[in-house]
Amino acid sequence: EVQLVESGGGLVQPGGSLRLSCAASGFTFSSYWMSWVRQAPGKGLEWVANIKQDGSEKYYVDSVKGRFTISRDNAKNSLYLQMNSLRAEDTAVYYCARDRAVLRFFDYWGQGTLVTVSS
Amino acid sequence: SYVLTQPPSVSVAPGQTATIPCGGDNIGVKSVHWYQQRPGQAPVLVVYEDSDRPSGIPDRFSGSNSGDTASLAITRAAAGDEAVYYCQVWDGGPRHVVFGGGTRLTVL
Numbered sequence: 001e002v003q004l005v006e007s008g009g010g011l012v013q014p015g016g017s018l019r020l021s022c023a024a025s026g027f028t029f030s031s032y033w034m035s036w037v038r039q040a041p042g043k044g045l046e047w048v049a050n051i052k053q054d055g056s057e058k059y060y061v062d063s064v065k066g067r068f069t070i071s072r073d074n075a076k077n078s079l080y081l082q083m084n085s086l087r088a089e090d091t092a093v094y095y096c097a098r099d100r101a102v103l104r105f106f107d108y109w110g111q112g113t114l115v116t117v118s119s
Numbered sequence: 120s121y122v123l124t125q126p127p128s129v130s131v132a133p134g135q136t137a138t139i140p141c142g143g144d145n146i147g148v149k150s151v152h153w154y155q156q157r158p159g160q161a162p163v164l165v166v167y168e169d170s171d172r173p174s175g176i177p178d179r180f181s182g183s184n185s186g187d188t189a190s191l192a193i194t195r196a197a198a199g200d201e202a203v204y205y206c207q208v209w210d211g212g213p214r215h216v217v218f219g220g221g222t223r224l225t226v227l
């Protein structure tokens with residue numbers, strides 16, 4: 001059974017940093033692209049970043065470029081999102097999702113972790 | 120950037136068929152994917168590549184795509200189908216993932 005479990009969310013002040021983690025199991029993690037998708041409170045879904053199987057390619061939505069860094073550790077079956085210079089508009093539930101790269105859809109999602117940026 | 124347009128809400132009577140549209144410029148040439156998100160839960164893929172269903176998704180869920188509109192149909196709608204449904208496409212390039220704004224389905 002595919003499982004994705006996020007952790008690391010919490011309350012952080014504007015300008016602060018946070019590192020999210022996603023532990024994957026039930027599939028060959030190193031064979032798949034992975035993505036982070038977020039959802040602001042009461043709003044829709046927004047793709048944030050993705051990373052190729054070997055970490056050699058990474059892409060970001062414009063609004064987080066230069067502030068967020070996606071990474072992975074295939075030996076630990078883990079995906080990460082380092083978030084720096086956080087803003088109020090980054091407040092959202094962040095989901096880790098398995099990315100079916102050829103057509104870019106997401107066939108498995110974690111339960112999400114809430115990031116709140118507020119003073 | 121590419122835009123997907125969904126109505127905010129759709130209502131359907133129990134046992135009837137709900138149809139949720141997703142509009143986009145010449146969306147018929149793209150592959151459309153659909154997600155169901157129940158309150159307080161993560162999204163679940165219900166249709167991919169216009170009309171395919173992942174294992175475990177009942178055949179009451181079906182998708183179509185032509186011209187400027189893709190659609191998700193849910194036959195024999197039940198209370199358990201109440202959720203927000205999102206369409207999604209890939210607009211080319213690894214950064215161009217686009218979601219529609221979501222449609223809340225109410226079964227009443």
